Amino acid sequence: MSLMRNISIRHKLTAIIMLTCAVILLLAITVFIVWAQINSRHNLIRDLSAHAAMIGDNCKAALAFEDAKQAKETLSALHVQESIVFGCIHTPNGDVFASYYRDKNGTTTERVDREVDISKIPKDSHIFAGGLLTVSKGIVLDGEIIGTVYLQDDMRRLHSALVWDIVVAVVILVSVLTIAYVLTANVQKLVSGPILSLTESAARIGKGELNHRVKIHSNDELGKLGESFNDMAQKLKESYTHLEEKVRRRTVELSSANEKLETEIVQREQAQKMLEERIKEINCLYSLSRLVEQPQITFEQILEKMPDLIRNAYRHAETTCIRITFDGIHYQTDNFEKSELSQYAPIKVHKNKAGAIEAYYIGEKGKNGREPFIEEEQNLLDLVAERLSGIAEHKKAEDKLAIFRNLIKQSNDCIFVIDPEWGRILDVNDRTCESLGHTREELLKTTIKDIDESLTDDSSWQQLTLKLKLKGEIIQEGLYKRRDGTTFFVETSLKLVSQKNESYIIGVARDTTERKQAEERQAGLIEQVESINRELRDFAYIVSHDLKAPLRGIKSLTQWLSADYADKLDEKGQEQIKLLLSRAERMHNLIEGVLEYSRVGREKENRIQVNLTELLPEVIDMVAPPESIAITVENELPTVECEPTRIRQVFQNLLSNAVKYMDKPQGLITIGCVEDGAFWRFSVADNGPGIEEKHFERIFQMFQTLTSRDKFESTGVGLTVIKKIVEMYGGKIWVESQVSKGSTFFFTMPKQEMGVNKNAKLKADIVS
Amino acid sequence: MRNSKPILLVEDDIVDAMTVERALGDLEISNQLTHKINGEETLEYLRSDSNETPCVILIDLNMPKMNGLEFLRLIKADETLKEIPVIVLTTSSEEQDVDESFKLGVAGYMVKPIDYEEFLEKIRVIDSYCTLIELPNRG
Incomplete structure (x- = not known):
């Protein structure tokens, strides 16, 4: 096939046509020859069988009379047919009755040697063997087989027919192929011509001759192909032109982009530098924030550390010095000295100036007369100053808060915060710990119910919280339990407060043990006074009562005297008796008065x-x-x-x-x-x-x-x-x-x- | 008095006792007056079978040893003695004493007047009371 690939289309066409013709012819001839051979064979078998039948019929009498000679003569008639090389008649028991041979020269001879054992051939059949056709035919007389005829043909007719057939076939083949070749050579020009022309054009266009066009010879597929090819070439030319334009434009763009990129790189580098500066500033501010976050740090410590941090943020850190002044105290870098080039930012606390940050440039004056300090550095100073102001204000507020916190911490009252739902203690002051004998940590794990004796069960706690929700504040007396189990009296003020959507109960409890004791003492004193008073009242009553009895006696006796001895008393005596009675009466009234007075408050x-x-x-x-x-x-x-x-x-x-x-x-x-x-x-x-x-x-x-x-x-x-x-x-x-x-x-x-x-x-x- | 049972006077003040005695005489009340000077002695007297049960007891509240209220409490707790009507004759005009006395079932409460004439009047009322009111009589 590789051979096919390399030869021209013209030769390919020729080869295909020729090959096709040859194959068809060969097939036809072969079929014809085979058919002829088969036919010939059939004819041969039929003829030979007819001959055998005929011989059998002729030999019936000879066999019946066992006249071998007669039989032999009958058989010798076979010499007319040249192709029959052998014939014989067997008796039913297989003995040769008569035979006939023909040698190669056509002379009738006795049989010398035969390749075929004819005795094995069944009756009335044929066999091809040893280049011979052998036919057997039974001789039947009155329904009884009296012998068998065997004939052998050397099939020379068959062979000669085959030779002839082949010769004719070859002659036809050659003639047909010759005609086909001549025809093909002329016809193929119609097809291959335009293709070749197209090929040539394609080659030329392929070489770059985009203006070349294919000549159109016909209207058939090839013509269409040529048109398409021309279209393609046209399109190709157009796209080429377009592409060229595009490439040109793209090149222009690319070069401009390149320029831009270069500019950008320069800018980027500048920005990078600036960013580094900003990072320095941010670092400074970050350090400040970190300082502020340190829990124990004082404002003074921050101020001490700031000058170095600020200096490091400057572009020319080596030749810059910083000083912070606050409340009249200076905090500065080691290299501090004043110079003409400076930056300044005030520190204000609650809008009042409390200090300042100063930066001085102490190096040589910059080249090209450029200022050593830049605006960003001024901004940084302002930012730090602002931040310090904030911190100062915050610290002041914190100090105030600390005082307030201290107030709570050191308060003489127990101050605590509890959660209103479960009564868990959330925070306590020192006094609470002291009073209850617990550590803060212990208290934070307990609830108010563990401490307040009046809140031992949940229902009392719920009542309390309900009351708190209604009233907001409760002041009550109670008994708190210390860690050692002892108790002390308290007066507790509980207040419900809300902060950031959460509620708390703030409790302030005062140890009222001393007051209670004082109250008890007072109650004791009152009791004492009351008892003395009671005694006094009783005394007044008893005395009055006891005074009344003798008084009445005096009066009675006086009256009896005046009545019983009236005749023995003169007028003066009577007058005196009367006075005695009136004085007794007055005394009685006085006593009644005292009794009445003592009765007030005594009788309830x-x-x-x-x-x-x-x-x-x-x-x-x-x-x-x-x-x-x-x-x-x-x-x-x-x-x-x-x-x-x-x-x-x-x-x-x-x-x-x-x-x-x-x-x-x-x-x-x-x-x-x-x-x-x-x-x-x-x-x-x-x-x-x-x-x-x-x-x-x-x-x-x-x-x-x-x-x-x-x-x-x-x-x-x-x-x-x-x-x-x-x-x-x-x-x-x-x-x-x-x-x-x-x-x-x-x-x-x-x-x-x-x-x-x-x-x-x-x-x-x-x-x- | 309607019957001739003795009147029992419990009084520590001798003048007061004299006053009662004089008043009884002035009012010509012939019942015998038995005079006891405190509660203890009175109880002893009352519990002795040889003594006749009095028709009325006149009692002072303010007495030594056993005061009138204490005596009342005891006598009212005693089945045989609680029937005897008791009239308080006292110097005390305290409401408390009045209340307490009536709670203990006294038949009357009288404040001794300082004036004898008034006293006479009161004794007359007691006499009328004892004469007009049906009293338990156990012979």
Whole structure:
């Protein structure tokens, strides 16, 4: 095939056509020859079989009579047929009855040698063997096989026919191929011509002759191919032209890009340098930040370290020196000296100048007269100054905070923060640790429930938090448990605060053990005082009581004396008995007064709401003023909470005094009441003799009377009793008066029951 | 008095006792007056079978050894003695004493007046009371 590849298309066409013709012819001839041979064979077999049958028929009589000679003669007739080389007749038992041979020269001879053992050939069949065709044919007479005819043909007709066939075939082959070649040589020019021309054109175009065009010879596929080729060449030319233009343009672009790139590289390098400068600055600021973050560092330590850090950020660090001044103190680099070239940035604290940063250039003046310092360095100075200002402000604030924190830390009260959900202790001050005997770490692992004795179960804790949520703040007394199990009294203030969406309870607890003890001491003292008071009261009561008995005895006996011995006493005696009785009476009144006074505060009555508007008419009835004296109630009186007997006593005593001392023919007594803050202020005014101002205090003291008892029988206890009652209720009593015009007694009562006002009561008791 | 049983006076003050005696005389009350000077002695007297049960006991509260209230408490706890009407005759006008006495089932409470005439009046009332009111009579 490689051979095919290299030869021209013209030869290829010729070869293909020739080869095709040859193959077809050969095939046809071969088929023809084979067919002819097969046919010839069939004919041969048929002819030979016919001959054998004929011979068999002719020999029947000879066989029947066993006349071998006759048979031989019959067989010799075979010599007419040259190709039959042998014939014989066998008897049924296989013996040769008669035979015929023909040698190569055509002479009839006896059989010499035969390659085929004819006895083995079955009856009525044929076999090709040893270049001979052998046919057998049974001789049948009256339905009985009487012998067999064998004929052999040397197939010379067959062979000669084959030779002839081949010769004819070769002659035809040669003739046909010759004609085919001649035809091909002419016809192939129609196809290969344009192809060759196309090939040549393609070669030329391929060499660069883009203007060359293929000549179109026909309208067939080749013509189309030529057109396409021309189109292609045209397109090729166009794209080539376009490509050339593009390349030219691209080249221009490339060179400009190249230029740009070079410029950029230069710029990049500059930027890199600047970046390095910036990195220095950033490094300086970063170092500052790192310094500030150090937990224990002081502002002074920062200021000490800053000058070197700033200097390192300068382009000309070697020839630059830095000085920071703050609060009048200088912090500077080792090489510090002043020069003309400098930069400056002020440090301000809360808008007031507190210091400055200065930078000086101490090297030789730069080349080309350029400034050694650049704007960025000034910016850095400003930034550092600003940062230092911030730090200074922050430090100041921190100092303040530290003072405040110290205040909490060192506070004499336990201050702690707890979480409102579980009561976990989140933070404590030192005092809390001290008081509870725990370390801070221990406390941070516990809850308030472990410490506060009143919060031992969850429900009490929940109640507390609920109360806190409602009120925001609770102040309560409680008992805290120390680590050793002992307890101490506290007064705790709990406050719920929110910070950054989280709630905390801030607790302040004060150890009130001492106060409690003081309170207990005080309570003890009060108890003591009360007991002394009680004794005093009892003493007053007993004494009064015991005094009354003999007094009554004296009186009774005196009366009996006066009755039983009236006839024995003269007038003077009678007068003296009378005086004795009146003195005994007065003494009795005095004792009753003391008893009454001691009864106030000793005898307890339930405090109830007393409507004074209803009470007063009863009191006035009891006082039973004479018709010359009018008692009026000026306005509606309030309802006060008190012991009814006592308030009755107050009004009764005041009214009876006013009635008793009334010196005017038309007595006017007025009862009034006005509001006075948290108190009611009652007044009982009369138009009686009045009291001199110097006696205003005296009249409220026991047994003090302003008139002779012989003139006005009075114990001098009434006002003292009133004063005691009023003061017991937390009120006051006083008098305003003008001599001969009248007096007004005022007293106040609290609107609301003030509870057990121990101190007021105590005071009242002590006075008694 | 309606019956002739004795009146039992428990009084430590001799003048007061005299006053009662005089008043009984002045009012012509013929019942015998038995005078005891304290609670202890009175109880002893009452518990002795030889003594006649009094028709009324007049008792002072303020007495030595056993005061009136203590005596009342004991006598009222005693099944045989608690029926005897007791009238307190005392100098004390303290409400507390009044309350306490009535709680202990006294038949009356009287504050001794300083004036004899008034005293007479009170004894007269006691007499009327004992005459008009049905009292347990155990012979």
